[in-house]
Amino acid sequence: MINKVKKHGENTIEKTNPVLLSALKLMMEYSQATGAHISIQDQNFKLIPEIMDELHKDRNICLFCIKHQKHLNDKGLENLYSNPCKEMHIKAMNESQRFGASHIYTCPLGFIFWTSPILLNGRFAGSLLGSGFLDASEEETRAKMRNISEGMAEESELKRLLKDFPRGEPKKIEALAELMFVCAQSLSPGSKGLHETLKRRSIQQSVLLTKTEELKNQHAIDSLKPEYPLDKERELLGALRRGEVEEGRQILNEILAILFYVNPNELKFIQYRAIELAILLFRASISPGSNASSMLEKRSLMIKSIQETKNNEELTDALHQIVDDLAEQIHSLQGVQHASALKKAEDFILKNFSRKVSLEETARASGFSAPYFSTIFKEEMGENFSSYLNRLRVEKASALLASTSLSLSKIARLCGFEDQSWFSKIFKHYTGTSPGKYLSQRGKFTRKIPKTRFSKDYLRAVKLGDNA
Numbered sequence: 001m002i003n004k005v006k007k008h009g010e011n012t013i014e015k016t017n018p019v020l021l022s023a024l025k026l027m028m029e030y031s032q033a034t035g036a037h038i039s040i041q042d043q044n045f046k047l048i049p050e051i052m053d054e055l056h057k058d059r060n061i062c063l064f065c066i067k068h069q070k071h072l073n074d075k076g077l078e079n080l081y082s083n084p085c086k087e088m089h090i091k092a093m094n095e096s097q098r099f100g101a102s103h104i105y106t107c108p109l110g111f112i113f114w115t116s117p118i119l120l121n122g123r124f125a126g127s128l129l130g131s132g133f134l135d136a137s138e139e140e141t142r143a144k145m146r147n148i149s150e151g152m153a154e155e156s157e158l159k160r161l162l163k164d165f166p167r168g169e170p171k172k173i174e175a176l177a178e179l180m181f182v183c184a185q186s187l188s189p190g191s192k193g194l195h196e197t198l199k200r201r202s203i204q205q206s207v208l209l210t211k212t213e214e215l216k217n218q219h220a221i222d223s224l225k226p227e228y229p230l231d232k233e234r235e236l237l238g239a240l241r242r243g244e245v246e247e248g249r250q251i252l253n254e255i256l257a258i259l260f261y262v263n264p265n266e267l268k269f270i271q272y273r274a275i276e277l278a279i280l281l282f283r284a285s286i287s288p289g290s291n292a293s294s295m296l297e298k299r300s301l302m303i304k305s306i307q308e309t310k311n312n313e314e315l316t317d318a319l320h321q322i323v324d325d326l327a328e329q330i331h332s333l334q335g336v337q338h339a340s341a342l343k344k345a346e347d348f349i350l351k352n353f354s355r356k357v358s359l360e361e362t363a364r365a366s367g368f369s370a371p372y373f374s375t376i377f378k379e380e381m382g383e384n385f386s387s388y389l390n391r392l393r394v395e396k397a398s399a400l401l402a403s404t405s406l407s408l409s410k411i412a413r414l415c416g417f418e419d420q421s422w423f424s425k426i427f428k429h430y431t432g433t434s435p436g437k438y439l440s441q442r443g444k445f446t447r448k449i450p451k452t453r454f455s456k457d458y459l460r461a462v463k464l465g466d467n468a
Contacts, residue, residue, distance in 0.1 A: 016050060017120070017125060017126070019120055019125055019187060020040055022187060023187050024040055024048065024051060026186075028054075030179070030183060034176055034179070035132060036131065036133075036176055037059040037060060037130065038129065038130050039054070039055060040129070041093065043124050045090045045093060052080075058160075059132060061161070062080075062083050062085065064148075065083065065085060065109070065148065066080065068145075068148050068153060069084040070084055085108070088105070089113070092115050093117070093127040096115045096117050098198065098202060099199055100198020101116075101202075102181040103177075104173060104177050106135045109144045110136030110140060110141045111133070111134060112133045112173055114176060115130070115180075116128050116183070117195075119195070128180050128183065130180055132164075133167065133172075134167050135168060145158050145161075200317065200320075201313050201314075201317045204317060205313055208253055208256060208312075212260060215257060215261045226261075226262065228258065228259070228273065229255055232255045232258075236251040236255070237284055239251060240326065240327045248323060249320065249324075259273055260312055267309075267311065267315070271307060275307075278302055278303070278322050278326075279303075281326045282298075284326075305321070306322075342366060342377065344366050345362050345363070345366040353389065353415070354413075354416050357389060359374060359385050391430060393426070394426060396414075396415045397411050398431065398438065400415070401435060401439045402438075411435070423435065
């Protein structure tokens with residue numbers, strides 16, 4: 001980004017953007033610390049004048065190609081712009097800008113480069129570029145350099161040029177690229193989070209492109225295209241209710257891939273479908289007693305975020321953000337609903353553990369069907385129903401053994417054990433000793449009875465209920 005200024009009595013001159021000057025200072029420190037060679041280019045992919053001294057060093061391997069491919073010896077600014085690999089570098093800088101991340105690539109001679117974008121108030125302002133390592137052996141690179149120079153470059157010159165270019169280990173290059181990316185982020189005022197947004201969107205588009213290609217392969221040109229997948233909407237809602245957000249994202253991508261494949265260049269229609277889907281999920285996220293005006297405002301903002309999208313990429317990201325937000329609410333609501341039902345079940349068990357208690361009647365007390373109750377009980381309580389009941393009975397029995405003079409058979413019956421041998425087996429399983437030995441020791445048993453492993457959602461909901 002170049003600002004044009006005019007001084008009195010002079011022609012208009014170009015002034016480098018201050019952000020890029022700050023980048024130069026930071027990159028000189030980066031170069032000193034890492035041994036990498038650096039360059040900086042503006043938003044038009046032009047080298048900033050202030051970096052000329054750095055670019056005239058032998059570490060700028062591009063000088064070799066300018067000299068031997070372009071046959072230019074003058075190291076002026078215009079000659080540096082004549083780099084024969086210019087398009088390769090611009091393509092790499094465009095890729096890093098598009099993905100909002102560092103981009104690593106290798107030139108035809110085998111030299112490794114990496115680049116990161118600088119953003120100013122959300123717009124591309126320039127690029128940082130690093131190099132200084134080989135992706136091939138020195139012998140291979142020398143052979144390629146001899147070929148490019150058509151034998152004009154002497155062996156001694158090639159060895160001198162390559163002596164400061166070590167082989168770049170992949171992990172080291174990745175670390176150098178990541179460090180440069182961190183620097184680029186720090187140099188991007190007014191663009192907080194934009195790098196992450198661009199990176200997130202590029203990943204989303206890559207996934208959608210793969211799924212769209214799969215659809216193209218599945219459906220011949222003349223065959224009927226797939227209908228809108230209403231069943232996928234139900235699968236998505238089910239995944240979010242189970243708290244399986246990653247599965248939900250995958251299902252959402254399947255829905256979007258079909259929408260984009262069947263309705264190319266029909267953004268308005270796709271927005272309409274996206275709004276319908278968002279409202280479906282939104283309704284599932286509303287908890288009883290929610291503030292109506294707050295919910296309406298949130299619904300309006302959600303719809304607006306979809307309506308304001310300008311292309312498929314923005315729409316995909318907007319819908320993914322909505323799904324992530326609503327998933328948290330849906331799962332949280334589901335957790336509270338489960339906790340409420342399981343609290344009823346726990347109260348029922350505490351009142352009835354001294355008799356034979358079945359899963360079915362406990363499920364009825366909770367308000368859930370027996371199969372669903374069995375599933376959520378294990379998920380939320382950390383153990384299945386029978387284990388929970390046995391552990392509770394052993395806890396009660398151990399308390400009676402330690403504090404009363406009741407017989408073992410009486411204690412067994414009071415704690416819901418109809419058979420004394422079964423009582424002994426279960427008791428020893430949890431305490432490590434028999435009821436008789438436990439009684440003689442008056443509670444000084446071998447190991448503690450393990451506590452229940454309640455889920456965080458359950459414990460949080462119970463705590464909120466106790467404080468209400």
